[in-house]
Amino acid sequence: MGHPVTTNPFIIMLINMTVVFAVLIGLSLMIRLIHIVDPTKSAPKTAVQPTASVPAADAAAPAEDKNLTAAVIAAAVAAYGCSEAKIVAIRPAGSSVWTNTARLTGIRNTVN
Amino acid sequence: MEVWNAFSVSIASVWSDSGFAGFTVGNGIMVMVGFVLLYLAFVKEFEPLLLAPIAFGCVMANFPKTGFLEDPGVMQAIHYGIANEIFPPLIFLGVGAMTDFGPLIANPSTIILGAAAQFGVFISLAGAMMLGFDVKEAAAIGIIGGADGPTAIYITMKLAPHLLGAIAVAAYSYMSLVPLIQPPVMALLTTPEERQVRMGQLRPVTKFERLVFPVVCTIVISLLLPPVAALIGMLMLGNLFRESGVTDRLSDTAQNALINIVTIFLALGTGMTMSAADFLNAKTLMIICLGLIAFIGGTAAGVIFGKIMYVLSGHKVNPLIGSAGVSAVPMAARVSQIVGQKYCPGNFLLMNAMGPNVAGVIGTAVAAGTMLAMLG
Numbered sequence: 137m138g139h140p141v142t143t144n145p146f147i148i149m150l151i152n153m154t155v156v157f158a159v160l161i162g163l164s165l166m167i168r169l170i171h172i173v174d175p176t177k178s179a180p181k182t183a184v185q186p187t188a189s190v191p192a193a194d195a196a197a198p199a200e201d202k203n204l205t206a207a208v209i210a211a212a213v214a215a216y217g218c219s220e221a222k223i224v225a226i227r228p229a230g231s232s233v234w235t236n237t238a239r240l241t242g243i244r245n246t247v248n
Numbered sequence: 249m250e251v252w253n254a255f256s257v258s259i260a261s262v263w264s265d266s267g268f269a270g271f272t273v274g275n276g277i278m279v280m281v282g283f284v285l286l287y288l289a290f291v292k293e294f295e296p297l298l299l300a301p302i303a304f305g306c307v308m309a310n311f312p313k314t315g316f317l318e319d320p321g322v323m324q325a326i327h328y329g330i331a332n333e334i335f336p337p338l339i340f341l342g343v344g345a346m347t348d349f350g351p352l353i354a355n356p357s358t359i360i361l362g363a364a365a366q367f368g369v370f371i372s373l374a375g376a377m378m379l380g381f382d383v384k385e386a387a388a389i390g391i392i393g394g395a396d397g398p399t400a401i402y403i404t405m406k407l408a409p410h411l412l413g414a415i416a417v418a419a420y421s422y423m424s425l426v427p428l429i430q431p432p433v434m435a436l437l438t439t440p441e442e443r444q445v446r447m448g449q450l451r452p453v454t455k456f457e458r459l460v461f462p463v464v465c466t467i468v469i470s471l472l473l474p475p476v477a478a479l480i481g482m483l484m485l486g487n488l489f490r491e492s493g494v495t496d497r498l499s500d501t502a503q504n505a506l507i508n509i510v511t512i513f514l515a516l517g518t519g520m521t522m523s524a525a526d527f528l529n530a531k532t533l534m535i536i537c538l539g540l541i542a543f544i545g546g547t548a549a550g551v552i553f554g555k556i557m558y559v560l561s562g563h564k565v566n567p568l569i570g571s572a573g574v575s576a577v578p579m580a581a582r583v584s585q586i587v588g589q590k591y592c593p594g595n596f597l598l599m600n601a602m603g604p605n606v607a608g609v610i611g612t613a614v615a616a617g618t619m620l621a622m623l624g
Contacts, residue, residue, distance in 0.1 A: 140623040143383040148622065149370035153363075155618045156611050159472065160363040163610070166464050167356040167457075176456045 305519020362607020368546025
């Protein structure tokens with residue numbers, strides 16, 4: 137190990153924070169650049185191509201498919217043990233709360 | 249009579265060779281410290297995965313005449329893994345495999361918060377030098393403020409290995425106390441209006457971005473700061489295992505079996521450095537105080553930069569996510585989430601806070617690398 141370049145804490149702080157900010161801002165710019173050059177960027181819209189068995193059902197009998205979805209959800213709720221519950225409507229959640237709750241639960245087991 | 253003499257000499261020999269003969273008051277105090285840490289780990293559940301092996305290592309380190317570090321054996325092998333910086337990069341491999349970089353990639357502006365929180369490192373460094381530590385010791389102490397145990401151990405072994413026990417214990421203890429340390433600072437520095445800001449959903453991140461970012465990050469940081477190439481490289485390799493979609497077995501091993509095994513070795517080995525002779529001195533108390541200052545400083549700096557982003561973004565950024573800029577993944581992000589929900593139930597800041605949280609890991613490694621380049 138050689139001798140330290142400086143022992144002045146304020147100069148060390150100044151140099152280090154400059155480097156830290158410069159590197160992280162540089163990474164931020166690279167993230168944006170990666171997003172710009174991403175050839176798969178528009179893929180999600182086109183990638184939602186129906187898979188082999190689903191499209192026919194979607195196109196041919198949408199109402200029937202909705203009934204099937206309702207039946208599957210009702211069966212799942214019944215299997216969970218909520219026998220007293222009565223399903224009166226099934227609709228997509230208006231907020232992202234459920235999604236975020238699931239994410240929060242999923243991330244609870246990680247450590248650093 | 250001859251039998252009696254032989255018996256008494258043998259008993260005296262057994263006694264003089266035993267640990268009891270060399271057991272000091274200091275050893276007794278450190279064993280008690282180990283018991284307190286065990287209590288915190290098992291009863292209070294403060295980072296039990298880390299604190300439990302550290303605590304038990306602390307107890308074992310204070311048994312005299314064991315020759316743990318002098319004689320070949322498992323304890324010496326564990327110490328070798330710490331002394332030669334083998335374990336911290338392996339921990340980073342697991343952390344990379346566990347961590348979703350998506351929030352950072354989706355909102356790269358929050359990377360600034362990860363940089364800002366590094367101010368705590370340098371506030372602590374300046375304080376340490378004022379208290380009489382030399383510059384290398386002060387740099388190692390300062391890294392406690394990064395709230396990143398493996399990086400703290402990594403840099404301490406390079407700059408001030410004699411302080412490893414105190415720095416590692418301070419770093420991991422404060423990491424476990426993040427939910428207690430951060431909220432008062434966050435509440436003090438923000439207004440009710442700021443705390444109630446709801447941040448929008450993050451944009452979807454493509455697999456291309458998830459794969460390219462770790463590679464680019466490794467190349468840039470390893471070329472710029474070679475001393476931390478092992479840390480950053482392993483972090484990003486672990487993340488590539490996770491995101492590639494074709495290395496599930498490697499990802500699973502890295503984020504479960506491997507990190508658990510290495511955590512046991514790293515934490516036990518760290519505890520083994522807490523012998524009374526090395527630990528019971530005024531410097532240890534100063535390091536623990538400086539660590540707290542570093543944590544508070546880092547949290548405050550992150551929140552203050554969050555407030556700046558709140559103003560610049562037209563009140564779209566909740567300053568509470570700034571506190572997640574200290575590394576402690578994902579606990580610091582969870583604290584942002586919990587504090588945000590306390591003031592506005594139904595407000596979900598977790599994924600937005602994961603951006604600065606991941607940036608904090610990278611920022612701490614960059615700060616460590618810069619200090620190694622300057623002082624090493």
